[in-house]
Amino acid sequence: MSVNSPVSPARPYYVPVANEKQVFKAACRQGLSVVLKGPTGCGKTRFVEAMAYDLKRPLVTVACHDDLTTADLVGRFLLRGGETEWVDGPLTRAVREGAICYLDEVVEARQDTTVVLHPLADHRRQLPIERLGVTLDAAPGFCLVVSYNPGYQSVLKDLKDSTRQRMVAIEFGFPAPDVEEKILATEAAIDHERAAELVRLGQAIRRLETGGLREVASTRVLIAAGRLIAEGLTPRDAARAAIAGPLTDDSAVTRGLVEMIDAYVDDQSSLDD
CATH class of the missing domain: 1.10.150 (DNA polymerase; domain 1)
Known part of the structure; x- marks a missing residue:
């Protein structure tokens, strides 16, 4: 479900199309969340990988799907060796580590799952973990990035206005x-x-x-x-x-x-x- 990538030893190959690099880096420096909009296969994921390299931040990638739950993102209690132990989800790990968390095709996840992103995506930059009764402040360097394809999803699968208005949007298309x-x-x-x-x-x-x-x-x-x-x-x-x-x-x-x-x-x- 998730992929943790440390800073790559070599920069992933990415050719800028417009001013997307400048917008992304400015947003990250200001602690703003980013939504990448564009067709499948136009380079959104490669772009995020290249930006993580440039910003020297680890990258946590989550491929979203309709069975994705809040617990999948935040974490859950698991039984290990006869004892119950809390295990962080990919979003929580990114918040703690100050990583870039990339939710690929975010609208594929259930809307009740993506609501957990709201306090992270606005000025609070916080992640409430109800099961632990704690609220985490995002570590310096944390950046929330989501992507989706507006031309593919139906009206029933769209990014909520309350979510998108918390984010800086970067439009992608196919290169010249x-x-x-x-x-x-x-x-x-x-x-x-x-x-x-x-x-x-x-x-x-x-x-x-x-x-x-x-x-x-x-x-x-x-x-x-x-x-x-x-x-x-x-x-x-x-x-x-x-x-x-x-x-x-x-x-x-x-x-x-x-x-x-x-x-x-x-x-x-x-x-x-």
């Missing part, structure tokens, strides 16, 4: 073509011509208007295709496996994506020469 090409070439270790070809395919898929696509082609799936190419798969096979397959289960839409791949992706090795 030249930036995305640079990301693909670096992350997938492929040449820039091949990366540019995948970016053009991704842009074409993002322009499609069809109900059969679960999501548009993200930077993440383009990188996956590039990595398969780096492993020796033909570019078209790589694109079918990493892009067309994950985006839809609709056979008609799949055929359309395969036709687009054949039109935009060249299997000839001349691109690599």
Whole structure:
């Protein structure tokens, strides 16, 4: 459910798109919470990892889901060796350690669970732990960060106004073509011509208007295709496996994506020469 990451020895690769770095660092220095809004696979998680490195803060990541309870975040009593022992949850650990706590896709969690964030997200910067009868003040350096995809969640799964108004918002989108090409070439270790070809395919898929696509082609799936190419798969096979397959289960839409791949992706090795 949660991942604790100490400060990485090397900075995670992230290419800024606008002023998101400046906004995030200013918010953290001021003790403000941050909400990252943007489509799946556009780099929100990598951005948080890079910011944790820059700020020299450990990172605690929680992948939110609809079974996530307050106890999962805050902690619970467990029976160990015949004795009852309190065990901190990831949110409590981050509060105590002054870490960055990143709740990925926060609206997937139940709203009664996310209410626990309110006293942390505003000027109080406190975490009440009812089971212990204590209230923790966030250690210096603590920063609460949440993310979600406004275009994916339904009206029933949205961030409460009372939660979002406690946070500084940073909007994310897919990078400009030249930036995305640079990301693909670096992350997938492929040449820039091949990366540019995948970016053009991704842009074409993002322009499609069809109900059969679960999501548009993200930077993440383009990188996956590039990595398969780096492993020796033909570019078209790589694109079918990493892009067309994950985006839809609709056979008609799949055929359309395969036709687009054949039109935009060249299997000839001349691109690599």
